[in-house]
Structure formats: C-alpha cells, structure tokens
Amino acid sequence: MSAEPTLAEHAELSGPDAATLRQVMGHFCTGVAVITAHDGERPHGFTCQSVVSLSLEPPFVSFCPTKKSTSWPLLREARHLCINVLAHDQKAIASGFAVSGADKFAGVSWSPAANGAPAIDGTLARIDATVEVEHDAGDHTIVIARITDLTADVDREPLLFFKGGFGDFNAH
Known part of the structure; x- marks a missing residue:
C-alpha cells in the first residue's frame, strides 16, 4: 500500500510545455469579454476570455487576468x-482592449453602469460586479466577483475565440 503523494511530489510531476498547452486548449471555444472599471478619473479595461459563472447563491462570477496585466491592478x-x-460585430473592441498601454476607450461608445464602471454600447450582455477575493494561480490570478446587476440583449450573437482567432456563432 503506497501513501498519497505530497504536494511537493505533485509539483515535481512534469506537464505539457506551454506551446502544446496553448494549442490544445485553443480547441475550447470561449466567449470574449472586456472587463472595465472607472477609478474616478478615467476608465480602464482589458479583454478576457476566461469569464465563467461560478455560483447562483450567492451570485458570483469568476475571471482570470494574467499576472503580466498592467490593467488589472x-x-x-x-x-x-x-x-x-462582446457581440459578434465587436472584434475591433476585443482587439483594442487586448493592447497594453493603448488608449483603449478611444472611439468606444460607453456609459456608466449603475456601479460606475463603463458599460460598452452594443454588447451581448453586461454583468456588473464587485471584487470579492483573488487567488494565486500560476501565471494568472483567479478573481471572484459578486454580481450586483446584469442584463442581456437576446437578439445579439456572441463573439467567440477559437484556435487563436475570433469568430461568431450562427444559431439559425
């Protein structure tokens, strides 16, 4: 009978290299979101494809910014x-918010959500939330946020990310 491996022993196990991991995980189609906030002086935001509904009670959502992000802090x-x-026709917004150091809101129409964060016009859905907790996760951070309000446009189609590129989904 063998004992369960310790955490240190698990850490020594090898896994796939980063290129293989990225290539294989790229086969998992995700939606695309821009996460925004306003610091009282100016808006901030970044593109994110790791948004997930986490809990109904209490209402939590989770997303994972990279630790290299200059926007997340x-x-x-x-x-x-x-x-x-984002909706299917908002690829330019997704690309613009993915660029570090750029004036990401240039040419982007938005208005303040109830919590003051920028709500981008024409999106598929909007989720207002407040940061609850963060967890360290390798080269990313897992953020858990409490949902305070949300809405969706049932007539819009999503912008999707698959195999390193953007696309859309035609449900008809």
Missing part, C-alpha cells in the same frame, strides 16, 4: 467592474 483598485460580453 487599476481595475482591482476600483473594485466595481462591468463585464461586457
């Missing part, structure tokens, strides 16, 4: 977020 400080789920 600014959003974290603001605490009140808007998760803008």
Whole structure:
C-alpha cells in the first residue's frame, strides 16, 4: 500500500510545455469579454476570455487576468467592474482592449453602469460586479466577483475565440 503523494511530489510531476498547452486548449471555444472599471478619473479595461459563472447563491462570477496585466491592478483598485460580453460585430473592441498601454476607450461608445464602471454600447450582455477575493494561480490570478446587476440583449450573437482567432456563432 503506497501513501498519497505530497504536494511537493505533485509539483515535481512534469506537464505539457506551454506551446502544446496553448494549442490544445485553443480547441475550447470561449466567449470574449472586456472587463472595465472607472477609478474616478478615467476608465480602464482589458479583454478576457476566461469569464465563467461560478455560483447562483450567492451570485458570483469568476475571471482570470494574467499576472503580466498592467490593467488589472487599476481595475482591482476600483473594485466595481462591468463585464461586457462582446457581440459578434465587436472584434475591433476585443482587439483594442487586448493592447497594453493603448488608449483603449478611444472611439468606444460607453456609459456608466449603475456601479460606475463603463458599460460598452452594443454588447451581448453586461454583468456588473464587485471584487470579492483573488487567488494565486500560476501565471494568472483567479478573481471572484459578486454580481450586483446584469442584463442581456437576446437578439445579439456572441463573439467567440477559437484556435487563436475570433469568430461568431450562427444559431439559425
């Protein structure tokens, strides 16, 4: 009878290299969102494809910004977020918010959500949330946020990310 491996022994197990992991996980189609906040002086945001509904009671959503993000620390400080789920025709917005250091809101029409975070016009859905807790997870951070309000446009189609590129979904 053998004992269960310790955490240190698990850490020594090898896994796939980063390129293989990215290539295989790229086969998992995801939605695309822009997560935004306003610090009282200016809006901030970044593109994210790791948004997931976490809990109905209490209402939690989760997402995972990279630790290299220069935007996430600014959003974290603001605490009140808007998760803008992008529609099929918002690829340019997704690409613009994925660029570090750019004026990401240039040419983007938005209005303040109830919590003050920027709600981008024309999105598929909007989730207003407040940061509850963060967990360390390798080269990313797992953020858990409490949903305070949400809405969806049932007539819009989603922007999707698959195999490193954007696409859409035609349900008809």
